[in-house]
Amino acid sequence: MIRVVLADDQGLIRGGFRALLEAEPDITVVGEAASGAEALSVIRRERPDVALMDIRMPDGDGLEATERIVADPGLAGTRIIVVTTFELDEYVAQAIRAGASGFLVKDTEPTELIRAVRVVAAGDALLSPGVTRRLLSQVAGSLREPVDERALDALTPREREVLVQVGRGLTNEEIGAELFLSPLTAKTHVSRIMSKVQARDRVQLVVLAYESGLIAPGES
Structure with a gap:
C-alpha cells in the first residue's frame, strides 16, 4: 500500500486529490496539511511514501518544507511531488535543487496524478510526461549555479x-x-x-x- 500525505492550503484541492487517490486499491491518504509547518509535522509523524506538496502555502512554503524533508535522514523514504503551475518556473527550479522527485500542474489529468504517485513511490523520478519535459525546459534557464x-x-x-x-x-x-x-x-x-x-x-x-x-x- 502506497501511503500519501497531501499538503495544500486549499481544502477543495486536498479533497479532490484524496477522493481520486483513495479510489485506487494500492493507495491510501494518511494525512493532510494546510501549511508548510503542518506538512512537516504530519510527514514526520506518518512517514509516508509520497507527499504531494503545494509550493505556495502559509507558515513555511512547500519549498522550505521540501528542503527540510530531503535533509532529514529519518525521512529518506519519503518522496516529494511538487504541485505547481507553469507561471512559477523560478520556484520549480528551487524545488529541483531541494530534491523533489516529481512535478505536476494542478489541472493535470487524474490518471497522470495516480501514475505520478506510483512512479515516485517506486523510487523513480517523474520526468517522462510531456508536460514535465516542457516544464524542465522552461526552468533549466534559471538553474544558474555552476556545476563541477x-x-x-x-x-x-x-x-x-x-x-x-x-x-x-x-x-x-x-x-x-x-x-x-x-x-x-x-x-x-x-x-x-x-x-x-x-x-x-x-x-x-x-x-x-x-x-x-x-x-x-x-x-x-
Whole structure:
C-alpha cells in the first residue's frame, strides 16, 4: 500500500486529490496539511511514501518544507511531488535543487496524478510526461549555479549519451530505443551514472545534463 500525505492550503484541492487517490486499491491518504509547518509535522509523524506538496502555502512554503524533508535522514523514504503551475518556473527550479522527485500542474489529468504517485513511490523520478519535459525546459534557464564538470570525467562516452537522454526526459525504455539498448541495459547505465556523480535521483541527473551543457534549454 502506497501511503500519501497531501499538503495544500486549499481544502477543495486536498479533497479532490484524496477522493481520486483513495479510489485506487494500492493507495491510501494518511494525512493532510494546510501549511508548510503542518506538512512537516504530519510527514514526520506518518512517514509516508509520497507527499504531494503545494509550493505556495502559509507558515513555511512547500519549498522550505521540501528542503527540510530531503535533509532529514529519518525521512529518506519519503518522496516529494511538487504541485505547481507553469507561471512559477523560478520556484520549480528551487524545488529541483531541494530534491523533489516529481512535478505536476494542478489541472493535470487524474490518471497522470495516480501514475505520478506510483512512479515516485517506486523510487523513480517523474520526468517522462510531456508536460514535465516542457516544464524542465522552461526552468533549466534559471538553474544558474555552476556545476563541477569534473563530475562528468568519470563517465564513459556511452554514459554521457545516456545522460543526454535522461536530460531530455526519456524513460529507460525510450532511452533503449533511442540508443539501441535493452531497457535493462539502459537502467544499468542510469544507475551507474547516478552512483558516479552522486545523484539522489533522475531529477538531479536532468539538472546535471543542463548545467554541464550536455543539453540546452528547450532542446527536445
